[in-house]
Amino acid sequence: GENVEQHPSTLSVQEGDSAVIKCTYSDSASNYFPWYKQELGKGPQLIIDIRSNVGEKKDQRIAVTLNKTAKHFSLHITETQPEDSAVYFCAASLMGYGQNFVFGPGTRLSVLP
Amino acid sequence: GAGVSQSPSNKVTEKGKDVELRCDPISGHTALYWYRQSLGQGLEFLIYFQGNSAPDKSGLPSDRFSAERTGGSVSTLTIQRTQQEDSAVYLCASSADPGATDTQYFGPGTRLTVL
Numbered sequence: 048g049e050n051v052e053q054h055p056s057t058l059s060v061q062e063g064d065s066a067v068i069k070c071t072y073s074d075s076a077s078n079y080f081p082w083y084k085q086e087l088g089k090g091p092q093l094i095i096d097i098r099s100n101v102g103e104k105k106d107q108r109i110a111v112t113l114n115k116t117a118k119h120f121s122l123h124i125t126e127t128q129p130e131d132s133a134v135y136f137c138a139a140s141l142m143g144y145g146q147n148f149v150f151g152p153g154t155r156l157s158v159l160p
Numbered sequence: 161g162a163g164v165s166q167s168p169s170n171k172v173t174e175k176g177k178d179v180e181l182r183c184d185p186i187s188g189h190t191a192l193y194w195y196r197q198s199l200g201q202g203l204e205f206l207i208y209f210q211g212n213s214a215p216d217k218s219g220l221p222s223d224r225f226s227a228e229r230t231g232g233s234v235s236t237l238t239i240q241r242t243q244q245e246d247s248a249v250y251l252c253a254s255s256a257d258p259g260a261t262d263t264q265y266f267g268p269g270t271r272l273t274v275l
Contacts, residue, residue, distance in 0.1 A: 081263065090164075090251055090266035091203070136202065148193070148264065152202040 049074040051139050053151030060127050061159050068154045070137035071119040077139040080120045082111060085134045085153075094135075095122070127158045162186070164267035166252050172273045173242055181237045181270045185254030192235050193264060194227060195251040203251065209235060242274045 050073040060066045072080075078099035083091035097104045097111045097120065104111050108127075113120040124131055134155050140148040165184045173179050185192050194206040205219040209229045220226070224243075229235040239246055249271050253264040 083266075088268075090253075090268045092266065093263060096263065148205070150203040150205075 049077055049139055049141075049149040051137060051149045051151040053137055053154055055154060056152065057155045057157070059157045059159060062127060062129060064127055066122075066124045066127050066131070066156055066158075068122045068135055068137070068156070069119060070121070070139075070151050071117075072139040072149075073118065074139070074141070075115075075118060076141050079140045080111070080113060081138050082109075082122050083136045083138070083150075085136065087133075091136055124156075127156075129158050129160055132156055132158045164252055164254055164265055166250075166267040166270050168270060169268065170271045170273075172275065174275050175244060176241055178238065178240045179242055179272065181239075181250050181272070183235045183237070183252030183254075183267060185233065185235070185252070186256075186265055187233075189254035189256050189265075190232065191255045191257070192229060193253045193255075194235070194237050195253065196221075197249045197251055197269070199248070206237070206250075239272075242272075244274045247272055247274045 051070055053070045081096035082094050084094045085091040095106050095109050095111050097113050102113055108125045110123040134153045136153045137151040138148055164186055167182045171179055192209040195203040196206055197203050207214055207220055207227050208216040211232050212229050224240045227237045249269040251266055251269045253266045255264045
């Protein structure tokens with residue numbers, strides 16, 4: 048089955064700097080890769096996703112890149128702000144088979160003012 | 161529109177008691193998922209519903225855990241004879257159509273504490 052690894056487990060950056068979180072997956076059949084942000088006491092919220100037919104997707108300060116050959120994808124946050132502080136989870140799945148939704152262990156991002 | 165809702169938001173129970181956790185998915189979403197999140201940990205998949213049927217129960221940790229979904233909408237996760245290791249946040253998510261998109265929308269979770 049699918050296995051998703053995520054690095055780093057914790058990340059501290061200065062406000063205004065960029066943050067990068069990387070995930071690797073094992074199943075080459077996976078074709079959908081979402082990123083979720085979880086704030087304290089709340090459920091995970093989708094922030095961006097990418098499908099395997101594209102290599103990069105951007106939404107304002109957030110971007111995700113996908114390398115299918117290497118089986119890894121990364122979240123990039125530019126111009127970080129204190130409100131970006133949260134736990135970020137990546138996931139991988141095979142579209143059409145919802146039960147194969149596997150999450151990474153999470154990255155705790157702290158943006159220092 | 162309304163998002164995924166879960167109740168109760170917090171539940172404190174004594175070891176050995178049964179508990180029921182409820183999830184109301186987004187209206188029209190056919191797929192529903194239950195996850196468990198222990199303190200500071202990632203999301204552990206428990207069970208997945210497509211409509212009222214559960215094609216994947218592989219994540220349920222023991223036979224003390226069961227779940228049902230009625231009318232293709234509300235789902236209940238039941239934990240019998242609770243143990244202290246069951247203490248966690250139980251998250252529910254729903255998605256519109258796994259054949260078209262796997263985007264899952266999460267509820268706020270139920271924090272279960274077993275004393």
